Amino acid sequence: MKQLIAAFSLMFLAISATVIASPTNVRFAHLDKDMDGQISIVEAKEDKEIMRQFADIDEDGDEKVSKKEFESFKP
Numbered sequence: 001m002k003q004l005i006a007a008f009s010l011m012f013l014a015i016s017a018t019v020i021a022s023p024t025n026v027r028f029a030h031l032d033k034d035m036d037g038q039i040s041i042v043e044a045k046e047d048k049e050i051m052r053q054f055a056d057i058d059e060d061g062d063e064k065v066s067k068k069e070f071e072s073f074k075p
């Protein structure tokens, strides 16, 4: 029984961590070096995949990817 509770606790912790640090958030924060909330072309060069699709991700064409654009983009 104790093992079961421990397993559930671990699962709960794992889920909580996922919600707080979703891969998208982590990836965005990693790329946004100057932390202005947008990924510029210079910053995008760090990630080949993002760079390749930059024009598609940048919906309003201001040559910066906002967090909203980044999150709404589905490859």
Ligand SMILES: [Ca+2]
Pocket: 031, 032, 033, 034, 035, 036, 037, 038, 039, 040, 043
């Ligand atoms: Ca930036």
Ligand SMILES: [Ca+2]
Pocket: 058, 059, 060, 061, 062, 063, 064, 065, 066, 069
């Ligand atoms: Ca944009």
